[in-house]
Amino acid sequence: MTPNPEMKSIRWRDTHVAYGTVTRCLHWTMAGLIGWQFLGMGLRLILGRTPLVSFFVGTHQNVGTLLFLLIVLRIVWALINRRNRPTYAPGMAGRAARAGHLMLYLALAVVPAAALVRAYGSDRGFSPFGVEIFSAQQPPLAWMVTLGNALHGEIAWGMAVLILGHVVMVGVHQRMWRDATLDRMAGNRLRGAANPQTETHEE
Template sequence: MSLRNQPDSYGSIAKWLHWLTALLFLGAYVSVYYRHWFTQEETPANWTALQLHLSIGITIGVLVILRIVWRLTNPVPRPEPGTPLEHFAAHAGHFLLYLIMIIAPLTGYIGTGADTDYFFLFEIPKFESTQAFVAIVQEQMGLTFEEFEKPVDFIHKKVLGEWVVWILVLGHAMAALYHHYVKKDRTLLKMTVTSKSKKRE
């Protein structure tokens, strides 16, 4: 299997980055809702679940940078036959997914009031304790952390977390299944198995 993308398939690096990110998105949701639904405030389990959410979220933020670099330096596999509208929807959907992979970790990090104990290995200071916060938010924008945090949290939790991410990811996964089972083309295979050997009839 090639590391780089090929005309008829994503390469193994793009596949690993894609499926690892998908798994981490699941982990980000499981950890934060486990915290909400199954733990009591101020217990070790509540803190551990939060720390897992923060660590997973930051990992997604780092992976998306690698992913964008890899995407820009690799050929994109040929799209399967489809109408111009289908191709436009696929491009727009992928673009929006990249956007949420940037905005969700960013709003999470700059809006959190807790330092991250990254997978219990080392500490990453919260944005509020950094020089960047003082220079940009306090001095340039003239805001306190509480004033700054409100809209940022609203975007992170309500707009993205509760709605946009679900709708986009679900729509994206449904589209992949539609291609595989209804159109019977190679869209899903391009992101899963090795090329050539698995042609669809």
């Protein structure tokens, strides 16, 4: 296969061969912060109220609000780059990967949004990083609180399952199919030349 000129260096924007620096920064920063959220809430589930759990719980709303802002940026960036991102494989595998990524985006937006709707309707006010963005509602807006209670935790755990599936599939690409899919999001882009999914195509 002839080397692709798009692969000589990592670009800040995405190309058909690999995700660029901005997408990679968003992907890995958000992966770390989401891991933090699940670690805290997982410990709370297992250990109950301990000083360690209180520490994690104390950061949850701030980190969650940050994640909400990052997903808005990420969606805008994905739309700007939609014509020059790595392509999906033809057939079922490619369709499944696209659907999985879309579901991740949806969950990434709905989970913090549901918590923010609940915070807006609550009688406690909401001040992430000490800055008041919602004042307390008197009386609380019951439908918003009910909606947030119904959606936030449930969809968050559903998203954890999706993420697990995502990581397992990256492992399958690496170990079984050996198509260097990980190179699109991390590491050495030259190995990505072996990946049939990274063929360029004319728009």
